[in-house]
Amino acid sequence: MLARHQEPIVAIATAPxxxxxxxxxxxxxxxSSLIEALCGRSLKPREATYLPFADADGSPIDxxxxxxxxxxxxxxxxxxxxxxAHGGPVVLQLLVARCLQAAxxxxxxxxxxxxxxxxVAQPGEFSERAFLNDKIDxxxxxxxxxxxxxxxxxxxxxxxxxxxxxxxKEIHGLRDALIHLRxxxxxTLDFPEEEIDFLQKADAQGQLNRLQTAVMTVLGKAxxxxxxxxxxxxxxxxxxxxxxxxxxxxxxxxxxxxxxxxAGTTRDVxxxxxxxxxxxxxVIDTAGLREGEGVDExxxxxxxxxWGQIENADAVLFLHDLTRVGQADYDSADAEISTxxxxxxxxxxxxxxxxxxxxxxxVSLERTGLNLSARTGEGLQALRQQLLQQAGWQQxxxxxxxxxxxxxxxxxxxxxxxxxxxxxxxxxxxNLDLLAEELRLGQNALNEITGEFSADDxxxxxxxxxxxxx
Ligand SMILES: Nc1nc2c(c(=O)[nH]1)N(C=O)[C@@H](CNc1ccc(C(=O)N[C@@H](CCC(=O)O)C(=O)O)cc1)CN2
Ligand SMILES: Nc1nc2c(ncn2[C@@H]2O[C@H](COP(=O)(O)OP(=O)(O)OP(=O)(O)O)[C@@H](O)[C@H]2O)c(=O)[nH]1
Ligand SMILES: [K+]
Numbered sequence: 001m002l003a004r005h006q007e008p009i010v011a012i013a014t015a016p017x018x019x020x021x022x023x024x025x026x027x028x029x030x031x032s033s034l035i036e037a038l039c040g041r042s043l044k045p046r047e048a049t050y051l052p053f054a055d056a057d058g059s060p061i062d063x064x065x066x067x068x069x070x071x072x073x074x075x076x077x078x079x080x081x082x083x084x085a086h087g088g089p090v091v092l093q094l095l096v097a098r099c100l101q102a103a104x105x106x107x108x109x110x111x112x113x114x115x116x117x118x119x120v121a122q123p124g125e126f127s128e129r130a131f132l133n134d135k136i137d138x139x140x141x142x143x144x145x146x147x148x149x150x151x152x153x154x155x156x157x158x159x160x161x162x163x164x165x166x167x168x169k170e171i172h173g174l175r176d177a178l179i180h181l182r183x184x185x186x187x188t189l190d191f192p193e194e195e196i197d198f199l200q201k202a203d204a205q206g207q208l209n210r211l212q213t214a215v216m217t218v219l220g221k222a223x224x225x226x227x228x229x230x231x232x233x234x235x236x237x238x239x240x241x242x243x244x245x246x247x248x249x250x251x252x253x254x255x256x257x258x259x260x261x262x263a264g265t266t267r268d269v270x271x272x273x274x275x276x277x278x279x280x281x282x283v284i285d286t287a288g289l290r291e292g293e294g295v296d297e298x299x300x301x302x303x304x305x306x307w308g309q310i311e312n313a314d315a316v317l318f319l320h321d322l323t324r325v326g327q328a329d330y331d332s333a334d335a336e337i338s339t340x341x342x343x344x345x346x347x348x349x350x351x352x353x354x355x356x357x358x359x360x361x362x363v364s365l366e367r368t369g370l371n372l373s374a375r376t377g378e379g380l381q382a383l384r385q386q387l388l389q390q391a392g393w394q395q396x397x398x399x400x401x402x403x404x405x406x407x408x409x410x411x412x413x414x415x416x417x418x419x420x421x422x423x424x425x426x427x428x429x430x431n432l433d434l435l436a437e438e439l440r441l442g443q444n445a446l447n448e449i450t451g452e453f454s455a456d457d458x459x460x461x462x463x464x465x466x467x468x469x470x
Contacts, residue, residue, distance in 0.1 A: 010100065011126070012468070023085075030079055031068065031115065033110070034081065035081055037114055039051050043067075045068055050064070061085075075130055100120075127463065131459075140162065140168060144466075145465065147402075158228050159401075170221070170401075173214070182439045184198075185439060212422065225401050226403045227391055235315075244288065249374070251274055256270055257270040269306070269309055286309050289307075290333065315390045316341060316351045318341060322371070352369075352386060413442075413445040421439055
């Protein structure tokens with residue numbers, strides 16, 4: 001019985017649907033016998049060979065290119081066979097079926113199946129093999145998925161840098177400095193009489209502080225990278241008719257939400273992802289917030305949903321209608337919403353006051369803050385910049401790499417362990433064991449990022465979110 005990670009796997013590697021070319025990929029320990037059956041000959045490694053693909057009885061499936069990689073010089077680190085055929089779903093399904101069938105055939109030379117245990121791969125399993133065979137680390141494997149999922153050019157280029165190992169190199173740099181410090185402390189533990197002298201001479205304090213600074217730098221970059229991947233959620237809120245749908249449409253450059261002069265038009269949540277300088281912003285238009293008579297049941301539900309969205313926002317655009325500002329009932333309703341917004345949101349979530357319909361308002365009415373016109377587009381650029389600032393985007397010019405919230409959290413933990421270590425070091429002599437322990441925990445947190453130290457269930461969560469055949 002083979003363990004799951006040792007079983008040979010097959011899958012369609014290309015996207016579902018039709019395409020000029022489609023690829024079926026097999027990975028396993030030793031594919032020579034399978035190749036013999038499928039291709040009728042052996043293949044020269046890493047050289048495309050044009051061949052007929054056919055069923056066991058000779059019925060044609062396609063003509064295509066066969067490409068073999070021999071372990072360990074392949075994507076997965078195992079033997080890999082690619083059948084590059086015409087990209088139709090039926091052709092590719094037939095090829096997968098043919099692979100499974102040929103694998104089960106007896107090889108007369110050995111009296112064994114050609115490739116015992118071949119099965120269809122689960123999502124992410126090829127990348128998981130590459131990880132398990134040390135071809136890539138966990139951060140690089142995640143970068144493959146992020147490259148495929150990238151929704152902006154900046155995200156794609158950053159994912160490509162992480163895949164190339166830029167992020168991992170930063171983590172390894174931190175790890176090496178941490179290991180050096182650990183060795184120093186652990187060595188000192190063996191010579192208790194001289195420990196303080198020893199640590200002072202080696203400038204342990206200086207080393208630790210430089211490491212802390214370096215961690216903060218990487219954490220800052222990882223935050224930017226995570227922002228590129230995840231984006232932020234921006235909710236547009238305000239009274240009916242303030243122009244929320246108009247603002248969403250203006251930001252998106254498309255007519256997504258229904259705009260009418262009738263108050264209470266938007267009842268359901270409309271969401272659109274836009275990008276500003278490559279940062280994805282998930283912008284959400286909500287039902288106008290109001291109370292009292294004339295609000296029917298549907299609108300009521302819409303308003304409840306609006307509050308639900310607001311409570312999950314990273315930033316709220318509180319939209320005001322400049323043509324109505326100054327009217328007593330309008331102002332009191334705005335004041336009520338404002339109170340409620342601030343009481344429901346944590347302090348970390350910004351509420352940005354935006355004064356809309358500047359084109360129709362008397363100049364004297366314009367407010368300090370963001371005056372804009374969703375109709376003419378005036379002021380939109382300033383709003384975009386404010387949103388980027390709110391997201392924490394620091395126009396990183398070069399060398400950005402993609403990162404995930406998981407990495408940011410791990411770096412936070414590294415920072416915390418180093419802070420405690422710093423306190424122990426300052427307290428000196430009696431706490432050296434505790435100091436050593438904090439450094440060890442800090443190193444574990446770093447290793448989680450690259451996957452050198454991680455729970456099996458974490459791996460399962462990460463790889464199962466990949467697309468099929470990856
Ligand atoms: N046709 C095809 N294109 C593809 C892939 C693939 O599997 N098949 N990839 C799959 O995702 C990506 C490329 N990734 C790859 C990574 C490593 C190796 C490889 O053969 N590595 C060997 C040799 C390296 C070398 O020659 O320098 C090795 O690491 O030893 C191949 C593809 C994108 N394009
Ligand atoms: N003059 C002017 N009118 C605007 C502007 N923005 C929106 N409007 C008008 O205001 C009215 C309401 O716009 P919507 O975008 O539907 O407002 P809303 O806040 O989504 O409204 P609800 O769906 O009722 O919550 C429409 O007639 C828009 O054309 C603007 O910048 N200037
Ligand atoms: K609307």
